[in-house]
Amino acid sequence: MKKVMIIGGGIIGLTLANYLDKTKFDVTVIDSLIGQATSASAGIISPWLSKRRNKKWYQLAQDGAAFFPKLVRDFALDESIYAPCGTLVVRPEKALQELAELAENRRKEAPGIGEIDLLTGSQTKEVLPLLKEMPSLRITGGGRLDGQAYLAHLKANAQQQQVTFIEEKAEIVRTDNHWQIKTKDHFLETEILCLTAGPGLLDLLSPLGYQVDIRPQKGQLLSFATNLPTNSWPVAMLEGEGDLIPFSNGQILLGATHENDAGWDLTPTEAAQQQLMTGIGAFLEDPEALFAAPMTMRVGTRAYTSDFAPFFGEVPDETNLFAASGLGSSGLTTGPYIGYLLANRINEVHAQPTDFSCYTKPMTEYIKKRL
Known part of the structure; x- marks a missing residue:
């Protein structure tokens, strides 16, 4: 052997x-x-709306997302690890129209995108109550993965x-x-x-x-322990570096940062905490209520190329x-x-x-x- x-x-x-x-x-x-x-990460498995021009990267990401149903079967991943919860994208209305057209075109080769719907502000808030009333694009495909x-x-x-x-x-x-x-x-x-x-x-x-x-890239994200009914909520891709990722049992993650000059430093920083809370807080109906919940920070080091x-x-x-x-x-x-x-x-x-x-x-x- x-x-x-x-x-x-x-x-x-x-x-x-x-x-x-x-x-x-x-x-x-x-x-x-x-x-x-x-081990420090949690994120969104929903690459189809990316506008990156690298076609090889997109093919890898598309096939990687399509691989998840097999991964779930092969290793019996439960919903505390991976959940096909669907995705919300919050952008200005004109940008949402463009993303909806992109999603329709890409669904021909990637049926995992699922259903595609443009939501009004009130519909967005109904689907994800933490958010303000803002228009969004919802796709039923995609999910959340807790890396740890x-x-x-x-x-x-x-x-x-x-x-x-x-x-x-x-x-x-x-x-x-x-x-x-x-x-x-x-x-x-x-x-x-x-x-x-x-x-x-x-x-x-x-x-x-x-x-x-x-080279190394430092990433920090925030994890809040709440009593909210998060199990059925979708993930939300917000403008800037902000993703809002509701997990099971009330856990809500915000992040993450992309720090190219921090090297191997794994120290949680107040600057990153404020950056994430300020950026993502602008999209929340009641940010103070979420930010009052017990919070921990996750820090890891990604690898990236030129x-x-x-x-x-x-x-x-x-x-x-x-x-x-x-x-x-x-x-x-x-x-x-x-x-x-x-x-x-x-x-x-x-x-x-x-x-x-x-x-x-x-x-x-x-x-x-x-x-």
Whole structure:
């Protein structure tokens, strides 16, 4: 049985670990758990209304969203983890008309969008009572994912499949036939190595002579514990950096920030709290009532590239070395699907190597040998 080691136990790494064929592979996941973006995140799975011009990114996001029903079935995700709750988009009326037309066009290839309706202000408030009376666009497709709960569920599932977990920082060494991984208390060898450590990919590949187009982005969001009947509420995509995400049992999340200059700093900041409360509060009927509820802050570190697009596949000029990173704020939508695609590649589900070119630029655009 071959060994597969995964460095990085976030949304890609744990999905990959669960989909690997345990009759073929002995799987180990190594992660220090420091700064992990998914463990701090919760977000909206609804990419269809994006106006990003990157067609490869959109295809990946569209297919990632369409993958969720299978993900729910395969891992028995309950509604505390993922719920297909539908999506509200709040914009000026002219912009909503344009988005409705975009949604109708994209529904031809993405039926998961569901029904598309333009709502009046009173209808918006009826659907999501926290909001002021403002016009909105509602699509019945899309959902909410709690990244922290997703990781906990998949880790438990993987452990039942005898996947080994090591909670330490790792570094790698190239050998003739194997990869060696060093941690504080372990010295390990593996035939196949997968690097899914987000912005930590830079430190992992740099000693092997690679330059990596990756950098950390700090993200903060607010979580409120309320007694409100949130279970049936949709998520809301507001203007600016504001998303309003009602979860089960009265939990309401606001966020998140995109801080490109904060590096690896994981300190919650009052500036981020005020930014989110001020920006999102402008859309709320009674912001003081929500903000009076008990609040916690989640902080994580995303990975992003110079073109804000993810990459994944085999590292150039290496054998049995895979990497994935650069998900940015779309990680909850694209991460599980990327993990699944990498697992299929390693499991040799297809007679020929899986072609990822419809989803991402060549790996050489992001990972290059130093001159």
